[in-house]
Amino acid sequence: MMNTSGRTRMIAYRLLQAIPAIIGIVIVSFILTRALPGDPAAYFAGPAASSESIEQIRRTMGLDQPLPVQFLAYVKDLVTGDLGHSISTGQPVLTELGARLPASLELTGFALLFSMAVALPLGILAASRPNSWVDHLCRFVVTAGVSLPVFFTGLALVYLFYYLLGWAPSPMGRIDILYLSPPKITGFYVIDSLLAGDLETARAALAQLILPAITLGLFTLAPIARMTRAAMIQILEGEFVRTARAAGLSRRSMLYTYALRNAILPVITTLGMVFSFTLGANVLVEKVFAWPGIGSWAVEALVVSDYAAVQGFVLAMALLFVTINLVIDILYTLIDPRLGMES
Amino acid sequence: MKRRDFLKGVSAMTIGASALPFLKSLPAMGAPGGTLVTVMGSTINSLDIHRSGTNRPSYQVAVNCYDRLVTFGTKTLEDGSLSYDYDELQPELATEWEVSDDGRTLTFTLRENATFQDGAPVTAADVKWSFDRAVTLGGFPTAQMAAGSLEQPEQFEAVDARTFRIHLPHASKLTLPDLTTPIAIVINSELAKSHATEDDPWATEYLHRNTIGSGAFSVERWDSGQQLVYARNDDWACGPLPEAQQVILREVPSTSTRRALVERGDAQLSQDIPPKDASELTQGDQVEIVSTPIENCLHVLCTNLDFEPFQDRQVRQAIAWAVPYQAIFDNAAYGQGVPMWGGAEDEAIEPVWPQPFPYQENLERARELMAQSAYPDGFEVSLSFDLGQAAWAEPTALLIQESLAQIGIRTQIERIPGANWRTVALVEKSLPLHLENFGGWLNTPDYYFYWAYVHGNLFNSSNYDNPEMAQLVEDTLYIAQSDPAYVPNVQRMIELAIEDIPRIPLYQPSLNVAMQPSIDNYVYWYHRQLDLRPLTLGRAENE
DSSP: OOHHHHHHHHHHHHHHHHHHHHHHHHHHHHHHHHHSOOOHHHHHHHHTTHHHHHHHHHHHHHTSSSSHHHHHHHHHHHHHOOOEEEETTEEEEEHHHHHHHHHHHHHHHHHHHHHHHHHHHHHHHHSSSSSHHHHHHHHHHHHHHSOOHHHHHHHHHHHIIIIIIISOOOOOSSTTTTOOOOOOSSSOHHHHEEEEEEETHHHHHHHHHHHHHHHHHHHHHHHHHHHHHHHHHOOOOOHHHHHHHTTTTOOOHHHIIIIIIHHHHHHHHHHHHHHHHHHOHHHHHHHHOOOHHHHHHHHHHHTTTTTTHHHHHHHHHHHHHHHHHHHHHHHHHHHHHHHHHHH | OOOOHHHHHHHHHHHHOOOOOTTTTTTOSSSOOEEEEESSSSSSOOOOOSSTTTTTHHHHHHHHHHHHHEEEEEEETTTTTEEEEEEEEEESSSSEEEEOOOOOEEEEETTTOOOTTTOOOOOOOHHHHHHHHHHHSSHHHHHHHHHOOOOOOOGEEEEEEEEEEESSSSOTTTTHHHHTOOOOOOOOOOHHTOOSSSTTTTTTHHHHOOOOOSSSEEEEEEEETEEEEEEEOOOOOOOOOOOSSSEEEEEOOOHHHHHHHHHHTSSSEEEOOOHHHHHHHHHHHSEEEEEEOOOTOOEEEEEEEEEEGGHHHHHHHHHHOOOOOOHHHHHHHHOOSEOOOOOSSOOOOOSSOOOSSOOOOOOOHHHHHHSSSSOOEEEEEEEEEEEGGGHHHHHHHHHHHHHHHHEEEEEEEEEEOOOHIIIIIIOOOOOOOOEEOOOOOSSOHHHHHHHHSSSTOOOOOOOOHHHHHHHHHHHHHSSSSSTTTTTHHHHHHHHHHHHHHEEEEEEEOOOEEEOTTTBOOOOOTTTOOOOTTBBBOOOOOGO
């Protein structure tokens, strides 16, 4: 195992590497939002606005200033931790991120848990018996999962489990109308209500999560299952596996102790990618289940040229990517000691 | 009491067969079932209608949480549904009002027992402060106030605690109706001022998050992007106490999900449902649909006169004869709304608006007109619509494209995102052929013509410029409907609109609301927002 100071050094080095990337993102997101067609002042002036009232709004939004001045003001606010106001929702961007990011993280997290619970065993089984019926089943399930559009899967699940059978709670967001949202600690409803010792609310929050998490999970099955299968097949063909087999190790310990541990690295990389991708891209799931997540907010903001919101979203996602990559790198060193030595 | 214990109590009491959603946290649940759950697709972005950037769905907060001086009465429409009545002005905060002989001074007497939700009495000073705020903050509120000739703070005078006076530069029939709009609300000025700062003298930050009116409800909780919870103000003085003690408004973006919710009964009312759902749900009996044609509103095809071929009136008329009206009505409006084509030709024009134009789909006639025009071989043009309106505009544009191809006009369809639409279509007015859906809040024809047919005005995206029309509108806008000049002027405006046809009416859209059959007394309003106050929950019969 890598020693602690080595790991600290690696983390510090990674964080340092992230700084230019983030500066770049701040600049690019600023320029890109300004390059969007459309005039937010005219839009937010609302119906029946006269040209004077549009000008008035342009001034209050600071959009009458030249771009470099706007940029400096933006950077100055950014340094003081002020991300500006999202006009489309009327909230400070920081508040929106604080409320919506946990909602998205919770949903994506549960979706990946579901996805992993199905995809990992499926991939391992498929790899250990290539071209058997299990392998074909695996291929069929993941192809179906990835080729069904999420809004369709979502609506189909709502129709079946909510509308027809009535098993699922009403798809009205993170918590049923019967319950109050738990006091905010982490922003994750399930965790917060458990922390507050309110099992009933935790169960209700979990119940709201099941359908959207499965919808999203079905979509992310494919990359995880396929990557598990491919990595496992490669490892199982390796010489050390043959040696282990020749040495008379049980199939079980060979598969799970030796092969899986080696095969898990590319799977974790895939997981990281899938996680960051789905976090911002599950707009359709959010819409179907009225989930107040970050994706639909960003899309709405983009449509109405809500600059501050778009910039805040891009920045938050960039920071998140950096963090996730860092976490994956650290996980690597935990799983595979060789990697730690090299860095 | 712990919430869990409370739920037990409730379930023993009422939940069971009906399983209607109750809020566990409900502080005082006197009458069981006093909670109404409604859903809508859009999001509330402010509790302050005067704030810049406040979107349309947020206007309902002003409707339900604040009072205006005056309001409109209610009338029953032909289909039995209820609508506000433009012809009947009724008291809200003002119990009586007096118009001076020259029509330039309006004096209002405020209700004696009206109080704000913090207990302070409503005074004329509050009315003045609120109106000053609306005409000063700029943006939409200022423009809407100006429609009633209310433009300067000096026009508003608090004579004594209960007497409020408005001075007008000229008499106008639009002033009193304008005072019923959600813009002309009365705010608790003392409370607001205590939250004002030097940078924010009108307390926009405080009012953004707090409702401080004298209205029937207050916003008890607002989780942006998720829900809004209204609580009834039991001391409301301006009308009969609403039945709903608490109203939960959930934001559910997907139309299919909203439909499932209201069909299952987990939501009792769904605001502004798409015409497709309205026409399908009307077939069943689980859900009741109220579909009201939106007054003074038209979906139109605009031919921009800045585009050379459209300067030829015969080309514009040819297009009006080529539009497949019925197909559009069936496929874009799903039969919800009122047809605006096929009116009688060569008959005296009634002074009503909107009314069916004499055009209908007649390709022969369209081809003839094209042949006589300066463009017998046709031309190429882009046909644009607002992406935010795609639900009706997309099928409409495709059908028009197909038909125009048959008279030699080749079109390319352009979809323009919402933020950009206002700029290019309404401000720059640079789209040659486009779909538009203006509707005027104040229900007189001249008001529609003022916005949509006078050169330079916002909704005249066709750049129609006819001095006669401009003069007619100027002469008519402020005079009373009983004025002898009124009817002939309006008739002439409609005649010009038909002849010159810079805007081709397709149909009058309708506002569709879906509700559980137990909900009753829903009233349509020109502002298209849900007025919670008259709604009855019909729970009594179920118990």
